[in-house]
Amino acid sequence: MTTTDLPFPGLSGVPTTDEPQNRKDFSSDQEVRWCPGCGDYAVLAAVQGFLPDLGLRRENIVFVSGIGCSSRFPYYLDTFGMHSIHGRAPAIATGLATTRSDLSVWVVTGDGDALSIGGNHLIHALRRNVNMTILLFNNRIYGLTKGQYSPTSETGKVTKSTPVGSVDTPFNPVSLALGAEATFVARTLDSDRKHLTEVLRASAAHRGTSLVEIYQNCPIFNDGAFDSFKDKDTRDDAIIPLRHGEPIRFGAEGQYGVVREHTSGAFFAVEVADVDESELHVHDAHAIDASAAFGLSRLTDAGHLHRAPIGIFRDVDRPTYDDQARQQVATARETSGAGDLAALIAGGDAWTVN
Amino acid sequence: MTKQVRQLDRVIIRFAGDSGDGMQLTGDRFTQETASFGNDLSTLPNFPAEIRAPAGTLPGVSSFQVHFADHDILTPGDAPDVLVAMNPAALRANIGDLPKAATIIVDTHDFTNRNLTRAGYLENPLEDDSLDAFTVHEVDLTSMTVEAVKEFGLSRKDAARAKNMFALGMLSWLYGRPIDPTIKFLERRFAKAPDIRDANLTAFKAGWNFGETTETFAVSYEVKPAPMEPGTYRNITGNLALAYGLIAASQRSGLPLFLGSYPITPASDILHELSKHKRFGVTTFQAEDEIAGVGAALGAAFGGALGVTTSSGPGIALKAETIGLGVMMELPLIVCDIQRGGPSTGLPTKTEQADLLQAMFGRNSESPLPIVAPCSPSDCFDAAIEAARIAVTYRTPVMLLSDGYLANGSEPWHLPEVDALPVIEPGFATETNHETADGKQEYWPYKRDDETLARPWALPGTAGLEHRIGGIEKADGTGNISYDPNNHDLMVRTRQAKVDRVADSLPPTEVDDPDGDARVLVLGWGSTYGPIGAAVRQVRGAGGSVAQAHIRHLNPFPKDLGDVLGRYERVLVPEMNLGQLSMLLRAKYLVDVVGYNAVRGLPFVSTELAEAIADLVSSLDPTLDTAPSTTEEVRR
Ligand code: SF4
Numbered sequence: 001m002t003t004t005d006l007p008f009p010g011l012s013g014v015p016t017t018d019e020p021q022n023r024k025d026f027s028s029d030q031e032v033r034w035c036p037g038c039g040d041y042a043v044l045a046a047v048q049g050f051l052p053d054l055g056l057r058r059e060n061i062v063f064v065s066g067i068g069c070s071s072r073f074p075y076y077l078d079t080f081g082m083h084s085i086h087g088r089a090p091a092i093a094t095g096l097a098t099t100r101s102d103l104s105v106w107v108v109t110g111d112g113d114a115l116s117i118g119g120n121h122l123i124h125a126l127r128r129n130v131n132m133t134i135l136l137f138n139n140r141i142y143g144l145t146k147g148q149y150s151p152t153s154e155t156g157k158v159t160k161s162t163p164v165g166s167v168d169t170p171f172n173p174v175s176l177a178l179g180a181e182a183t184f185v186a187r188t189l190d191s192d193r194k195h196l197t198e199v200l201r202a203s204a205a206h207r208g209t210s211l212v213e214i215y216q217n218c219p220i221f222n223d224g225a226f227d228s229f230k231d232k233d234t235r236d237d238a239i240i241p242l243r244h245g246e247p248i249r250f251g252a253e254g255q256y257g258v259v260r261e262h263t264s265g266a267f268f269a270v271e272v273a274d275v276d277e278s279e280l281h282v283h284d285a286h287a288i289d290a291s292a293a294f295g296l297s298r299l300t301d302a303g304h305l306h307r308a309p310i311g312i313f314r315d316v317d318r319p320t321y322d323d324q325a326r327q328q329v330a331t332a333r334e335t336s337g338a339g340d341l342a343a344l345i346a347g348g349d350a351w352t353v354n
Numbered sequence: 355m356t357k358q359v360r361q362l363d364r365v366i367i368r369f370a371g372d373s374g375d376g377m378q379l380t381g382d383r384f385t386q387e388t389a390s391f392g393n394d395l396s397t398l399p400n401f402p403a404e405i406r407a408p409a410g411t412l413p414g415v416s417s418f419q420v421h422f423a424d425h426d427i428l429t430p431g432d433a434p435d436v437l438v439a440m441n442p443a444a445l446r447a448n449i450g451d452l453p454k455a456a457t458i459i460v461d462t463h464d465f466t467n468r469n470l471t472r473a474g475y476l477e478n479p480l481e482d483d484s485l486d487a488f489t490v491h492e493v494d495l496t497s498m499t500v501e502a503v504k505e506f507g508l509s510r511k512d513a514a515r516a517k518n519m520f521a522l523g524m525l526s527w528l529y530g531r532p533i534d535p536t537i538k539f540l541e542r543r544f545a546k547a548p549d550i551r552d553a554n555l556t557a558f559k560a561g562w563n564f565g566e567t568t569e570t571f572a573v574s575y576e577v578k579p580a581p582m583e584p585g586t587y588r589n590i591t592g593n594l595a596l597a598y599g600l601i602a603a604s605q606r607s608g609l610p611l612f613l614g615s616y617p618i619t620p621a622s623d624i625l626h627e628l629s630k631h632k633r634f635g636v637t638t639f640q641a642e643d644e645i646a647g648v649g650a651a652l653g654a655a656f657g658g659a660l661g662v663t664t665s666s667g668p669g670i671a672l673k674a675e676t677i678g679l680g681v682m683m684e685l686p687l688i689v690c691d692i693q694r695g696g697p698s699t700g701l702p703t704k705t706e707q708a709d710l711l712q713a714m715f716g717r718n719s720e721s722p723l724p725i726v727a728p729c730s731p732s733d734c735f736d737a738a739i740e741a742a743r744i745a746v747t748y749r750t751p752v753m754l755l756s757d758g759y760l761a762n763g764s765e766p767w768h769l770p771e772v773d774a775l776p777v778i779e780p781g782f783a784t785e786t787n788h789e790t791a792d793g794k795q796e797y798w799p800y801k802r803d804d805e806t807l808a809r810p811w812a813l814p815g816t817a818g819l820e821h822r823i824g825g826i827e828k829a830d831g832t833g834n835i836s837y838d839p840n841n842h843d844l845m846v847r848t849r850q851a852k853v854d855r856v857a858d859s860l861p862p863t864e865v866d867d868p869d870g871d872a873r874v875l876v877l878g879w880g881s882t883y884g885p886i887g888a889a890v891r892q893v894r895g896a897g898g899s900v901a902q903a904h905i906r907h908l909n910p911f912p913k914d915l916g917d918v919l920g921r922y923e924r925v926l927v928p929e930m931n932l933g934q935l936s937m938l939l940r941a942k943y944l945v946d947v948v949g950y951n952a953v954r955g956l957p958f959v960s961t962e963l964a965e966a967i968a969d970l971v972s973s974l975d976p977t978l979d980t981a982p983s984t985t986e987e988v989r990r
Contacts, residue, residue, distance in 0.1 A: 082683070098637060
């Protein structure tokens with residue numbers, strides 16, 4: 001079997017187990033302490049339910065998080081874990097993933113952690129393409145510090161720190177990731193267990209940095225931010241589903257579609273009835289050029305969310321930082337042999353005193 | 355004609371020119387020749403922070419000082435005996451440091467009106483009487499170089515660039531240096547550019563020949579090799595020794611070395627050096643910023659690597675929070691601070707030792723960590739191994755405090771036997787370490803070793819030892835999140851106690867008190883070792899009695915340090931800061947130490963320090979006049 005034949009090429013090199021596992025094997029003995037109704041519960045359940053599918057040895061899985069509500073995640077998983085400091089998880093995970101090819105490395109972060117204080121580490125992890133999956137819980141608010149606006153909050157957001165409304169333009173995390181040369185970018189919903197699991201599976205299969213934005217409801221400080229995607233009456237019109245190889249259509253009757261304007265290259269949602277069906281954009285997640293994926297990401301509402309593409313925007317292969325860094329070490333050893341310390345310190349200009 | 359050869363016991367030469375003139379290379383080559391000849395030596399490179407300040411201006415002057423002798427020496431010397439000045443700015447920038455009767459060798463080529471004005475001269479100093487106190491040799495180095503290399507068809511500019519090799523050849527003749535090492539070096543260095551190689555070789559030899567034939571120099575000098583213990587030696591800078599020490603620590607612990615770093619003066623050379631040694635299993639990661647550098651190193655340490663980050667003061671400030679995380683998670687981590695002048699950007703290329711308190715206290719809350727400081731360029735090797743030993747044994751971040759003077763300065767290094775280097779035992783946890791009341795086997799990440807108080811280090815991949823650590827306070831033993839007041843108090847004290855335990859593993863303080871009747875102790879740390887030693891020798895040479903001690907462990911202090919301080923009536927603490935070690939000593943031992951402080955971005959002038967020591971010695975015994983009678987470094 002070649003690497004690409006494995007169900008999870010992204011995890012080749014990580015020891016597997018034949019022992020059957022179930023979600024309980026991945027649940028730690030720690031009491032989960034999110035607010036009742038928090039979207040984090042659903043994500044935790046989905047991850048605990050999904051991890052057994054990987055068939056990895058539990059001790060070879062590491063979750064690294066930063067600071068924020070979602071960053072408590074590692075405590076609840078019975079794997080190795082590190083609850084680090086604000087914004088730095090991608091950097092810490094980079095050191096770990098680079099030195100340990102036998103680990104499956106996951107980063108858990110939020111919109112404040114990843115996009116505000118840790119923005120620099122996020123973009124550099126993405127461009128380097130270190131083999132790890134970053135789960136970005138986006139609730140569009142600061143939860144742990146009790147309700148200030150975040151870098152994904154809509155402009156005009158009234159919060160404790162912006163009593164007359166914020167004046168910041170928010171980030172679109174998917175656009176940002178694509179601009180940072182990410183090789184795998186997806187968006188999913190906390191409440192859609194099936195889709196979330198599908199995306200997790202694809203992200204694990206991907207070798208390189210996978211960024212998964214998870215729309216996550218914070219019932220305490222930003223309740224209902226994603227209701228359009230959850231309400232039976234609105235969700236079909238709100239979710240623009242991205243499926244590789246298929247024309248993009250949505251709406252209860254599939255009455256809407258996405259077309260690309262030829263001159264500007266921009267994407268628009270249209271009524272299918274108004275266009276020739278052949279004009280509907282066929283999604284290609286594996287396109288080497290990221291401009292279509294970026295264009296699709298711009299269909300996300302910037303203000304209150306009524307509509308956004310959900311699914312895998314981009315999934316392309318590019319050599320990973322960690323594989324190449326390890327290869328350089330291996331090549332040096334193959335071509336010149338393991339280093340000789342005595343020869344190294346003597347250098348070329350040593351002299352002897354008798 | 356055969357020229358006269360005069361014997362000298364020591365010489366200090368300063369090469370000075372424009373940053374583009376290759377003075378660092380010239381100094382470095384002269385040093386290598388001198389090292390292989392067998393002199394003891396010490397060097398002081400001094401260069402501007404700007405990569406290429408405007409040519410011919412004072413800010414653009416770069417210099418390299420080398421002190422070599424037929425006996426053991428401790429410093430690059432206070433004042434040069436010989437100044438080689440490649441242009442008016444180099445002359446003007448350095449003339450103030452020369453003692454009377456010093457020799458100046460000057461390239462006259464650039465002494466044009468324009469260049470004189472650029473250097474701030476109103477009159478040509480070669481034509482007025484301003485240099486009368488010195489012996490001046492005027493040589494048109496540039497023209498002679500261009501003439502010598504004209505056969506290679508280089509542009510005039512490229513041809514002139516070989517003038518530093520002409521100067522090197524001339525000085526090599528003047529001081530009887532062996533020329534083979536430089537010839538071999540040039541052949542290696544320019545192997546791919548035969549024209550440049552031949553031009554440099556030719557200029558170098560032409561400089562030598564010029565020295566021999568010209569009437570400018572009536573005599574040449576000889577400085578005999580210094581007696582040294584038998585063994586193999588090489589010349590080494592502090593940054594190189596530090597890089598080698600880290601590789602040695604990796605080899606002696608079996609832990610793969612991972613360096614996470616962001617380029618910063620004067621630490622970058624460690625990153626450059628380590629990136630060459632992948633054969634030793636070294637991984638270097640040039641991070642997006644200082645924080646990511648230390649973060650990646652800590653992540654690698656979690657995975658079982660020897661995690662290292664290298665920086666200077668401003669970078670250490672950025673890393674503080676992550677170092678605190680390392681203190682909390684109790685993982686081995688080596689943080690190298692190559693100190694430079696500050697605060698803020700300060701003096702990037704100049705030396706200082708003012709980060710001691712930052713190393714001690716520069717994190718939120720009670721966040722103790724061990725601090726190790728090398729005392730000479732070659733000592734950086736041993737100090738790096740010692741930092742690794744403490745980090746791994748005690749599962750803690752360790753701060754290694756070098757500085758710009760050690761980083762770029764060099765000295766001969768008696769090479770250690772590799773097999774005799776200390777072995778570092780990682781002692782990873784391999785099994786559960788706790789049994790619950792109902793007989794269940796568990797792994798407790800914060801259960802401690804009785805002797806060291808270190809916690810176990812269980813690597814990801816070890817079945818049954820899955821656990822979570824992080825920055826939130828841990829419950830003693832289990833490592834679970836705990837907000838319990840008494841537990842926090844216990845953990846704060848335990849982290850401190852663990853660092854204090856490092857003192858159990860330290861050797862007693864070495865005090866050098868040859869007369870045995872000294873009433874004054876001079877106590878230093880870090881790179882001031884050489885200048886303090888030279889000052890102490892001067893005082894002793896003048897009949898004063900003084901003891902000297904130098905501490906390598908700044909936290910915790912050696913256990914006997916309080917006793918040592920108590921044995922002397924006065925303790926003088928020279929530091930290139932405003933009294934940071936003094937503050938710590940006063941706080942801990944209630945001893946009224948006297949500070950000697952200079953923060954000029956340069957190593958101490960030994961003579962000035964000697965005067966301060968002598969004043970203190972004679973203040974206790976006014977009948978004694980121990981003022982040093984010489985401004986030169988004296989023999990032991
Ligand atoms: S504050 Fe919001 S995001 Fe945080 S735990 Fe509570 S509900 Fe979840």
